Amino acid sequence: MRVDVTPDGFDLTFGGRLILRHTAAAPCLFLGRGDARMDMYRGNFDIEDRLTARLPLSVARVMVDGIGWRISFTVADGIAPIAELQVIGNILRPTVTAPNVNRFWLRIAAEAGEHVWGGGEQMSYFDLKGRRFPLWTSEPGVGRDKTSEITFKADVTGKAGGDYWNTNYPQPTYLSSRKYALHLETTAYAAFDFRQDGFHELEAWAVPEQIELFAAESFTGLVTQLSDRFGRQPPLPEWVYNGAIIGLKDGGNSFERLEKIRAAGVPVSALWCEDWVGLRETSFGKRLFWDWRANEQHYPGLKAKIAALRADGIRFMGYVNPYLCNDGILFEEAEAAGYFATDGNGKTALVDFGEFDCGVVDFTNPAACAWFEEKIIGQNMLDFGLSGWMADFGEYLPIDVHLANGVSATLMHNAWPTLWAEVNARAVAKRGQTGEALFFMRAGFTGVQAHCPLLWAGDQSVDFSRHDGLVTVISGALSSGLLGNAYHHSDIGGYTSLFGNVRTPELFMRWAEMAAFTPVMRTHEGNRPRENLQLDEDPQVLAHFAAMVKLWVHLAPYLKALVAEASATGLPVQRPLFLHFEDDPAGYAVQDAYLYGPDLLVAPVWQAGETHRSVHLPQGAEWVHVWSGARHTGGQDISVPAPLGEPAVFYRAGSVHQALFDGMAAAKTGAV
The missing domain is CATH 2.60.40 (Immunoglobulin-like)
Incomplete structure (x- = not known):
């Protein structure tokens, strides 16, 4: 200076x-x-x-x-x-x-x-x-677009x-x-x-x-500095590389549906059941019962089934968030101990989460943190057999509550996601499962990088829209990745279905194509499962998904190399074009394509009905189109065919991983 x-x-x-x-x-x-x-x-x-x-x-x-x-x-x-x-x-x-x-x-x-x-x-x-x-x-x-009908309706009905x-x-x-x-x-x-x-x-x-x-003299050096400052995630667990995380919330039926999906040739690493705690019906759709313990009525014999899955090489994942519904058993225990944020009268502050009320566990209170870490995450989740979970919310801290540390909730609101990440990370560490148990979060703020092992992109609409659809996931991965968040993924097929907006087979398949080039592939049934296409309901969708997961598994050795690099340097798995091609200014504003590590260029189809994809090839390398083998000189914009099952993907000629990349076409069919 x-x-x-x-x-x-x-x-x-x-x-x-x-x-x-x-x-x-x-x-x-x-x-x-x-x-x-x-x-x-x-x-x-x-x-x-x-x-x-x-x-x-x-x-x-x-x-x-x-x-x-x-x-x-x-x-x-x-x-x-x-x-x-x-x-x-x-x-x-x-x-x-x-x-x-x-x-x-x-x-x-x-x-x-x-x-x-x-x-x-x-x-x-x-x-x-x-x-x-x-x-x-x-x-x-x-x-997220004030000119769209869906945003207008969401604003009118729920300020959302x-x-x-x-x-x-x-x-x-x-x-x-x-720089x-x-x-x-x-x-x-x-x-x-x-x-x-x-x-x-x-x-x-x-x-x-x-x-x-x-x-720094290079963008990669600058990203490493930021990762040094904000923290590094542990490597992804080994079990993740076995296949996709299948999200089902259908009670005991989830296990039968999983077997159908596996029988179709889908490699599976985990079954993720948000509804392991039970469900309640609301006008928004089926919502979880926010009392963080296994619901034996909804999932009879769950602990034994989790053990059986694990013996078969498949992990079980669940769901948790920082709030407790006031009609649950854990709420009574937490309130009696004084673990909730309070209102102006010193009573438990209740927050409306959409037709049910909850208390906010006060993570500025060390005793409340220790209780949540041991009782809920330690005993009710990890000891029960869960290998991971969605650690949801974090962004909901009301600004009018009173906290144990005496700091205004207005100043604590942005800090809350990081405190929530710390609670999860400490609970995992206390059981010696850092790098083995995997939780993922959507909320974040400064310092979350040091505690959250995996981001997810939140609740995209089930569509191709410019500001809330498939393409937004790429921007989210690239922006957060530059700040030290090495691992990012999304709900395959999107999540939010409102006002008649529902998934199409095309959307699900295109989303799966993109997800095949991200650190984790995970499906989600969405907020209205019965109204939306599900993975196991369409034979074409299921076969396509199986092919994409096989492709992802084929690339696992490359992903492991990227994870090792992230641990050493903080570089994200998904990277903007300029991170390795600084002298090509045309790549500085590209947000609908990305580098998957230094050697793969991925340009997903993100608009309905597209069968070709225009893509900028970064200057300074020769690029090989994965599906045709055609070679292209960098520094130009080209258009390539991109039918279903063949997203626009190129590898850098001369890569040490060339043999692996050359096997990608065969990998989709299980031939390698």
Whole structure:
């Protein structure tokens, strides 16, 4: 870091890159005050800020101290400083002395043509340039497109339509094509605004603890630095490589249906039954009974069946979230011990989750954490025989509850997914099953990388829509992967079915094709199983799925190499084109294709009715089309046939894995 005084301010550079440029006419720092309105309805937030003051701090004075620089700021000459920025190493640490400040804006120097990525898991836009992104964990919304009918209906009926920036997993971190990254250390509501050509404006509804900067000579080096900072996941369990995780929620019938799926030639690693805890009927569809223990009425003899599956090489997975329904047995135990967040009267705060109410287990209370880890995850799940689970929600913490640590729930809301991940990770570690038991989450925030071994993309609509369908999963994997989340996957076939929107065989098959080139293949019946196509209901779909899983299993040696690389370097399994082809600017904004490791290029079909796929081949390599063997020089856009069963996939000529890649066509039929 370097600070150079200029006639009218200063320039701050990091690794030779201009980060801050301050002049009296164009200050880099603003302070203010706002009074926000935040309304939550079942995980969806309506947020409005009533800004009462925004002051540019036009006058800056640079002072050198023994370990760096101190820059004081004020509004005009002759006025005492009201803020200071301490510059040490790669850290900018702000302090504010002015009273009642709860809004903070910092302008970061930008360049024409710059690209920006990150922001957590962003589903609509991979390249963030040109848009503003609020960073607040929430339900992502249904449709996520204010021009669509489904989003309109979701907004009208449940305030649940969402927008392009809504995400389960925000993170105030971005990477620039100038090969630096910036992280804002705060849990407050924040927003990154990339709409201006000359600067990026970072906003936080609290003075951040610090601003961290990272720089490298390569994008891969930059991603490794971020993974070093935020943490690394353990390797995927060995049992995962045996095949797909089959999601069924049909009570005791799930075991018979699994055998039908296996008989069709589908390699299976696990049976995943969300409904192991039982079901309740709601207008949204079948919902789980949130009392985290096996339901013997819904799954008679479950423990013995889990043991039998394991003896046959198949694991059993379940479901859990951080809440307890008030008509369950565990609620009574937790309430008696004082483990729930409370309301203004000191009583258990109840949250409406859609026709049933729940208590919020207070993870700022160490005793509540220890109870949840031992009683629920340890005894009721791991000791019972579960090898993994969906660790759902995390983004629902109401902002009006009272917590044991005394911190405002508004400041804890974004932090909650990371606390939830820590609870799961500690429970697994206490049983000595880190790297053996596998849980997956959709919610996240800064630091979740160190605790959550696998992300999933959340609740996409069961369609090909631009902002909530199949293609959004790719953007989610790429954006989160740059921030140290090496492993990402999705519900094959999507999840949310509302207003008559249902799965088609084509959608399920195209989704399976994409999933064959992700770290984990997992199916989901969706929120309305009986109204939607299921894997075992259509012979063509089932046969196609079997072929894709065989292909995934065939590539397991390559995936294992990528997992080893992720453990050593933090590089994600799914990667943007520019990560290995920095000199090809055409790949900087590509978000509907990706590199699967360094040597495979995958361009899934994500629009209905398509039988060809246009794809950009990165410059600097020769690419071999997997299905035809045709060779293509990089640096060009081509179109290739992409019938069902043959998504547009290429490998890098000369790869050490070429023999494995050459066997992909035969692998689908089980010939290799």
